[in-house]
Structures are given as structure tokens and as C-alpha cells.
Amino acid sequence: MTFEPEKLGQSRSDLAAALRDERKRAGKTQTWLAKRCNMSQTKISNIESGKITPTIVDVELILQTLNAHGSLASNILALARSANTEWQDHWNSRRRGLDKKQNELAGLESASTEFRYFLLSMVTGLLATPDYVRASIADVPGDQSKTIAKKLERQSVLYDSSKSFTFILTEQAVRWPLLPPLAMAMQLDRLASVSRIPNVRLGIIPLAGHISERPLNTFTVYDRRLATVETGTGAMIFRDHRDVTAYLNDFERYRQHALFGDDCRELLSEWAEAFTRQRK
Structure with missing residues (x-):
């Protein structure tokens, strides 16, 4: 992955939107996702609203739970990487x-x-x-x-x-x-x-x-x-x-x-x- 310095640390909102959209695409609720990821519903809500930045491990777990694969999952992981780097x-x-x-x-x-x-x-x-x-x-x-x-x-x-x-x-x-x-x-x-x-x-x-x-x-x-x-x-x-x-x-x-x-x-x-x- 190639980093563009001006974009590092600025992708939390994009990551939040991508994870929220992926959950909705899968037809799942925040409560369902939280239970299967062993997270609180509050944490899932804060991730999807951009209030907290999830770790890459958190994002990988969410994507795996939502059965997200291919280029879409790769793009979301790239956003997570940028969001965790400033x-x-x-x-x-x-x-x-x-x-x-x-x-x-x-x-x-x-x-x-x-x-x-x-x-x-x-x-x-x-x-x-x-x-x-x-x-x-x-x-x-x-x-x-x-x-x-x-x-x-x-x-x-x-x-x-x-x-x-x-x-x-x-x-x-x-x-x-x-x-x-x-x-x-x-x-x-x-x-x-x-x-x-x-x-x-x-x-x-x-x-x-x-x-x-x-x-x-x-x-x-x-x-x-x-x-x-x-x-x-x-x-x-x-x-x-x-x-x-x-x-x-x-x-x-x-x-x-x-x-x-x-x-x-x-x-x-x-x-x-x-x-x-x-x-x-």
C-alpha cells in the first residue's frame, strides 16, 4: 500500500461509513454484529459514527463476521490502515x-x-x-x-x-x-x-x-x-x-x-x- 501523507489520519469518517454500509448491506443490526464480534453495541456504534478509530484487528474481525471478501474488504482494510497512521x-x-x-x-x-x-x-x-x-x-x-x-x-x-x-x-x-x-x-x-x-x-x-x-x-x-x-x-x-x-x-x-x-x-x-x- 502506498501512503499519501496528507491523507493519513484523515480517513476515520470514510472508514466509519464503509463499515456501516457493509453491515447494512449484509442486513445485520449493530446488536447482532456486536454479539458475534464479542464487542459492546456501544463500541460498534462509536466505530460506525467515527467517534473512535477501530484497530485493524477490530476491522478484520468485523469484515470476517460480515463475510466481506475481495476488493471491498481490501479497500476497507486500507482505510483502517490509514486511519491508524498519522x-x-x-x-x-x-x-x-x-x-x-x-x-x-x-x-x-x-x-x-x-x-x-x-x-x-x-x-x-x-x-x-x-x-x-x-x-x-x-x-x-x-x-x-x-x-x-x-x-x-x-x-x-x-x-x-x-x-x-x-x-x-x-x-x-x-x-x-x-x-x-x-x-x-x-x-x-x-x-x-x-x-x-x-x-x-x-x-x-x-x-x-x-x-x-x-x-x-x-x-x-x-x-x-x-x-x-x-x-x-x-x-x-x-x-x-x-x-x-x-x-x-x-x-x-x-x-x-x-x-x-x-x-x-x-x-x-x-x-x-x-x-x-x-x-x-
Whole structure:
């Protein structure tokens, strides 16, 4: 299936109408369908009215129950796939204001309890010093003081003991010289400090030895329900369990190559010292 970014996340109403029409074509009631799909009638009603987006598994079950096959079923499944995928481009985010994006992320963090971050090329805002945060959005025109303040404010979620965080960073992400040497050394000290928070695991994949994995993107998985994948021009948001599971599996493979605890902090100390020597 080929995605058109502008249509992603915008097909919930089309999906709702298609499922409703297919049920009516089969001559069945919502109550009949709900009973045979082991769903509530309220859920079927909300799906058909577009109030909730069904998972692809839900849609497959509904189509199977209604004995829908062929191109019609394929088209409805394609709608379900698009409805469970969203595209957020950077230009639109910047027009709306990056502080609004920070509010969205804070909402996700509030509603989730288990976080997995794979950081391929940069340090994420939750781990960043104020200087690093400022440098990461330096190319965005206008006053970014609100965005910087909200990014730093979000860091308090790391100290919520009801939540757990695992960060995996590549050596490139850690050592990319976004800041002058001394400021980079301070950023690495910040990573070492965060790694000591009890509910935080921070690991680094060093550029040494043999690694058969081929990571392409930075991504975050929230619980087991949603994955966000960063690209050069925006972010894809996946809600279908198969997509989320795929990123969970990727994360587990990368985790096996990462160094945690004292081994991680030893690397950070070594690299921070190297940055400090550059200044001398």
C-alpha cells in the first residue's frame, strides 16, 4: 500500500461509513454484529459514527463476521490502515508554534506509564541541558522562549516513580557536536546524572565491534499502544498494534547492543573528558 501523507489520519469518517454500509448491506443490526464480534453495541456504534478509530484487528474481525471478501474488504482494510497512521510535518508544527507540540507531548507523557526511546542522531529534550535545547531549535525563526521553557518543564516527568523510561542512544547521538566542547561535556554529564534516576534506564550503543542491525530512524514507543517515528521533515504516528509491535521488537534488538549502568557512565565520562580537552 502506498501512503499519501496528507491523507493519513484523515480517513476515520470514510472508514466509519464503509463499515456501516457493509453491515447494512449484509442486513445485520449493530446488536447482532456486536454479539458475534464479542464487542459492546456501544463500541460498534462509536466505530460506525467515527467517534473512535477501530484497530485493524477490530476491522478484520468485523469484515470476517460480515463475510466481506475481495476488493471491498481490501479497500476497507486500507482505510483502517490509514486511519491508524498519522503524519505531522515540521512546517505545520512550526506554523502552529512549537510550544503547542510540547503540550501534545506532555499529554502523551501524562497518559503513558512505560516509555522506550531509540535516539539515533540527537539527544531528546527530556535528557537535554538548556543549552542543548536552545541549540536544537536554533534554526526556527522567532521567539522560542516558551518552547524552551516547556521542554525543560517536561523533564520533571522523569522523576515520577509511577512511570518507567528506557533510553537507548547511539554513540553518534551522544557525541554529535551540536554545542561547543565545554557545553557538550556538560550535556554528557547530564546524561550520566539522569542514568542514576531509579526509574530510568539509559543505554549507549558504542560504534565498536559488529552490529548487524541497521537503524534508520529515531522513534519512541508509548506503552504498547503508540509509536512515533521521526523523519527529516516530520513524524509518523502509528497506532496499529502490528506497527507498534514491530518497533518494540526493533527496540529490543537495539537494547541487546547497549551498555547500561556503570559501563554506560564510564563511556560518558571518557567522552566528556575528551570534549573538555578540546577546549584547552
